[in-house]
Every structure is written in C-alpha cells, then in structure tokens.
Amino acid sequence: MTLRKAVDCAMPALLLPLMAYALIGEAFHEVAGMAMLGLFLLHLWQNRAWLKSIAKGRQSPARILRTLCSLTLLAAAIAQAGSGIAMSGHLFPFLPTSGMAADARAVHLACGSWLFVLMAFHAGLHGRKLLPQLGRKLTGPALPAVCACLAAVALYGAEAFAARGMPGHMFLQTAFAFFDYDEPLLCFFADHAAIFLLFALAGHVTQQAVEWSSLRKCRSSGDGQSGRKLP
Ligand code: HEM
Numbered sequence: 100m101t102l103r104k105a106v107d108c109a110m111p112a113l114l115l116p117l118m119a120y121a122l123i124g125e126a127f128h129e130v131a132g133m134a135m136l137g138l139f140l141l142h143l144w145q146n147r148a149w150l151k152s153i154a155k156g157r158q159s160p161a162r163i164l165r166t167l168c169s170l171t172l173l174a175a176a177i178a179q180a181g182s183g184i185a186m187s188g189h190l191f192p193f194l195p196t197s198g199m200a201a202d203a204r205a206v207h208l209a210c211g212s213w214l215f216v217l218m219a220f221h222a223g224l225h226g227r228k229l230l231p232q233l234g235r236k237l238t239g240p241a242l243p244a245v246c247a248c249l250a251a252v253a254l255y256g257a258e259a260f261a262a263r264g265m266p267g268h269m270f271l272q273t274a275f276a277f278f279d280y281d282e283p284l285l286c287f288f289a290d291h292a293a294i295f296l297l298f299a300l301a302g303h304v305t306q307q308a309v310e311w312s313s314l315r316k317c318r319s320s321g322d323g324q325s326g327r328k329l330p
C-alpha cells in the first residue's frame with residue numbers, strides 16, 4: 100500500500116472515534132484530533148500540485164465541483180482543528196483562550212458534522228481514484244446485488260443521520276452533542292460508517308451525473324466525435 104492510500108484510509112478510520120468524543124475519553128480525543136490534523140497536512144502536501152494549478156486549465160463542471168468541495172472541506176478542517184485547540188484542556192491548557200470557549204464550542208460542534216459530511220462527499224467525488232478496480236471487477240449478477248446492499252446501508256445511514264441530530268448540529272440548532280454512555284461503541288461506529296457511506300455515494304452519484312451531462316452537451320455540440328477526453 101502506498102503512503103497516499105494509507106493516508107486516504109487512515110482519515111475516515113480516525114474520523115469515527117473522533118466523532119465519539121465523550122465515549123472514547125477527552126484526552127484520547129485531543130491526541131486523535133492532533134493526529135488527524137497531521138493527516139490533513141500530509142494529504143494536502145500530497146495534493147500540493149492541485150493548489151498550484153487551481154486556476155489553470157479548463158474548468159469543467161466536474162472540476163469546479165471537486166474544487167468547491169475541497170475548498171469548503173479545507174475551511175471546515177481549519178475551523179475544526181482551530182476551535183478544538185482553543186478548547187483543549189489536556190494538550191494546550193496554557194493557551195489564553197478561555198474567553199472564547201463558548202464560540203469555539205459552537206464552531207467545533209457545527210464544523211464536526213460538516214467535516215464528516217464533506218469528507219464523505221469528497222471521498223465519493225474521488226471514488227474512481229480510491230477504488231479504480233471496483234468498476235471493472237463488478238460485472239454480471241454481482242453488480243445489482245452490491246448496488247442493492249449499498250442502497251440499503253445508505254438508507255439506514257439517512258435514518259441514523261436524522262436520529263443522531265446531525266442536521267441540528269450542522270445548522271446550530273442544538274448547543275450540545277448528546278452522547279448515550281450506555282451505547283456500545285460498535286453501534287456508534289456502525290451508524291457513523293453508514294452515514295459516511297450515504298454521503299460518499301451521494302458524492303459519487305453527483306460526480307457521475309455532472310460528467311454525464313457534460314458528455315451529453317459535448318456530443319450535442321459535436322465535440323464528442325473528435326475523441327476529446329472528458330473531465
Ligand atoms: C475521508 C478522507 C479523505 C479521502 C479518502 C480523500 C481522498 C482524496 C483523493 C483520492 C484525492 C485525489 C488525489 C489524486 O488526484 O490523486 C483527493 C484530493 C484532494 N483532497 Fe482529499 N481526501 C480526504 C480528506 C480530505 C481533507 C480533510 C481535505 C482538506 C483538509 C482534503 C483535501 C484535498 C485536496 C485539496 C485535494 C486535491 C484537489 C481535488 O482534486 O479535489 N481531502 N482526496
């Protein structure tokens with residue numbers, strides 16, 4: 100496994116325990132949060148060519164979508180790490196940030212859920228890079244069976260997304276995250292994995308739809324016959 104793949108897998112894997120803040124312990128959360136920040140920086144460094152060429156070349160709708168998602172994700176990641184560090188009582192207790200605790204808490208709660216949703220959507224937009232072989236390997240009756248399973252898990256994810264109050268966190272309608280201390284950690288992880296899959300699928304389907312509509316426009320304007328590569 101390349102370092103790039105390892106980082107791509109480690110980020111969603113670490114995201115699940117991070118979302119379980121009170122269930123895994125505050126000190127562990129802060130250490131895991133800093134590790135996640137390290138992964139974000141490594142991932143950005145691995146994609147530094149993107150930053151240099153952000154405004155260059157043809158801006159296809161699919162590329163614009165990926166850029167908008169990456170920039171929003173970047174903003175959410177900065178806000179999440181910054182607000183976490185400002186509230187930190189274990190790793191950075193010496194910071195003179197006690198006056199901003201209430202604001203930092205609101206930002207951390209809202210951005211935590213936005214970050215989760217955007218990371219999944221972004222992973223879905225880049226699905227072909229993450230799992231390049233999957234599309235080719237899935238043929239015959241396996242294809243509808245896998246699609247049906249994914250749809251069922253995503254449907255469950257939609258239910259868990261609402262039941263866990265994530266829309267309320269995202270739009271600052273709730274001031275605190277509720278944690279059920281009797282809930283097995285595995286149930287928490289399973290629900291969040293299903294929510295992640297829901298938004299990753301949404302990202303993948305959106306990417307396919309945007310590319311398909313670009314292809315149609317190209318074909319109807321005659322460009323498709325020139326064999327030009329699409330976004
Ligand atoms: C679930 C976690 C994540 C996964 C699986 C993931 C995966 C990927 C993949 C596969 C690429 C394409 C790389 C290539 O072109 O070879 C990419 C690009 C990129 N990622 Fe991530 N990423 C994740 C989280 C993040 C986060 C949190 C940020 C921001 C802090 C971020 C920022 C970017 C940027 C700026 C690019 C290049 C621009 C683009 O093509 O959209 N990613 N990511």
Ligand code: HEM
Nearest residue numbers: 117118120129132133135180183184186187207208211276
């Ligand atoms: C980067 C990924 C991170 C994610 C996804 C994340 C997620 C969360 C979530 C879901 C909560 C519970 C909701 C809340 O009460 O706000 C929380 C709370 C908290 N996090 Fe993070 N966090 C991250 C990074 C960090 C970092 C880097 C630190 C500090 C070094 C940190 C420190 C805290 C603290 C102190 C709380 C308790 C807030 C309170 O008193 O209500 N977090 N985090």
